[in-house]
Amino acid sequence: MHIYNFDDSFYDTVAEINLSSLKKNFNLIKKESRKNTKSKNKEVKICSIVKANAYGHGIYEISKALTGFGTDYLGTSDYIESLSIKKYLNNNSKRKVNIICLGTLPENKKFLTEIVSNDIEVSATDIKTVELLNRVASTLNKKPKVHIQFDTGMNRVGITFPEILQAVKKISELKNIKIKGIFSHFATSEIKNETYAKQQIHLFTEVVRFLENEGIKFELKHFQNTGGIFNYKRDFFNMVRPGISLYGYYPEQNKPKGLPELEPVMNFRSKINQIKTVPGKTSISYGRKYFTKRDEIIASVPVGYGDGFYRGLTNNTEVMIRNKKYPVVGTVCMDWVMVNLKNNSNIKRGERVLIFGKDFPAYHIAKKMNTLPYEILCNISTRVKRIYIK
Ligand SMILES: Cc1ncc(COP(=O)(O)O)c(C=O)c1O
Numbered sequence: 001m002h003i004y005n006f007d008d009s010f011y012d013t014v015a016e017i018n019l020s021s022l023k024k025n026f027n028l029i030k031k032e033s034r035k036n037t038k039s040k041n042k043e044v045k046i047c048s049i050v051k052a053n054a055y056g057h058g059i060y061e062i063s064k065a066l067t068g069f070g071t072d073y074l075g076t077s078d079y080i081e082s083l084s085i086k087k088y089l090n091n092n093s094k095r096k097v098n099i100i101c102l103g104t105l106p107e108n109k110k111f112l113t114e115i116v117s118n119d120i121e122v123s124a125t126d127i128k129t130v131e132l133l134n135r136v137a138s139t140l141n142k143k144p145k146v147h148i149q150f151d152t153g154m155n156r157v158g159i160t161f162p163e164i165l166q167a168v169k170k171i172s173e174l175k176n177i178k179i180k181g182i183f184s185h186f187a188t189s190e191i192k193n194e195t196y197a198k199q200q201i202h203l204f205t206e207v208v209r210f211l212e213n214e215g216i217k218f219e220l221k222h223f224q225n226t227g228g229i230f231n232y233k234r235d236f237f238n239m240v241r242p243g244i245s246l247y248g249y250y251p252e253q254n255k256p257k258g259l260p261e262l263e264p265v266m267n268f269r270s271k272i273n274q275i276k277t278v279p280g281k282t283s284i285s286y287g288r289k290y291f292t293k294r295d296e297i298i299a300s301v302p303v304g305y306g307d308g309f310y311r312g313l314t315n316n317t318e319v320m321i322r323n324k325k326y327p328v329v330g331t332v333c334m335d336w337v338m339v340n341l342k343n344n345s346n347i348k349r350g351e352r353v354l355i356f357g358k359d360f361p362a363y364h365i366a367k368k369m370n371t372l373p374y375e376i377l378c379n380i381s382t383r384v385k386r387i388y389i390k
Pocket residue numbers: 049102185224225226227241242243244245251
């Protein structure tokens with residue numbers, strides 16, 4: 001991504017990633033997921049979700065850090081990501097960690113060979129590709145570990161009921177496949193005590209119990225994403241798959257009342273590059289969408305939609321300077337936004353501008369863009385330098 005390896009101080013616009021906040025969130029989630037079980041000592045495994053470049057935070061450093069904190073699994077949705085972190089951690093981490101890809105298996109033998117040779121655990125979403133995986137594994141004398149993806153109501157990928165019954169039986173008869181787990185995914189886990197989520201859990205529990213009575217063993221049964229961890233605790237599950245909460249957010253446009261504080265891990269910030277006093281009735285930026293009311297002190301900040309600062313925030317958000325909010329004025333450009341400094345002449349060129357972060361969580365932008373923190377985080381582009389602090 002960055003061919004020149006400049007010192008961090010060369011970059012005006014950065015995503016500062018705080019690994020101590022990540023650790024705090026990880027430990028909080030671990031404690032919360034222990035509440036799944038009646039017995040306090042029962043181990044609930046953690047599969048930390050690092051897909052989509054660790055929700056924009058940088059998959060390598062985040063995977064390494066989470067491995068150090070003791071995550072049992074790292075989960076991606078893409079096999080290239082799984083293979084890349086495997087290679088990276090082989091060279092950069094002392095501790096070993098299981099890697100699972102929750103996406104669909106490729107039908108390409110060469111690709112499957114890589115997956116099996118690197119011991120990536122896979123998600124079974126249909127019989128045909130698992131049979132192909134079995135054939136590839138037999139030529140390599142390997143037995144890849146498979147987690148069956150049971151689609152209980154998301155209607156995205158996975159095997160649905162009643163086909164699941166036959167499918168699991170067939171997979172269990174494949175000589176070069178080891179069934180390690182079975183899992184599902186919620187459609188509405190962010191809503192507490194919701195009928196559809198409870199129906200999904202009921203279907204999953206009934207089917208898994210039936211299969212276990214038929215003699216099929218699942219070492220791991222997992223269902224809960226962030227919403228599920230906080231809203232749907234069940235003794236039946238022995239692994240959780242947190243994503244957004246690791247990065248400091250709940251799957252909503254606000255922090256839900258009554259739930260613990262998480263710490264936003266990313267500070268997306270820039271620096272003031274120019275300050276001008278602009279006379280009244282003067283337009284700012286493309287399309288003349290903002291006119292000054294009187295003399296106004298305007299700061300130009302080198303961050304724009306090319307970095308992940310949405311154009312839709314034109315005249316429609318604030319940024320934080322010295323812990324105070326200042327409005328963005330005029331159209332957001334690819335590389336710039338302009339900020340009204342409200343006649344504060346103390347603010348100087350080079351001062352920090354926080355777009356979102358620990359002291360100004362991304363919920364405010366999510367609300368304005370009618371989206372969730374997930375999209376805001378994933379949208380930070382590759383040209384933004386990620387800086388890791390502890
Ligand atoms: C299969 C699966 N498990 C877990 C997660 C993590 O979800 P969240 O980020 O809401 O915790 C995701 C993310 O969408 C997912 O697709």
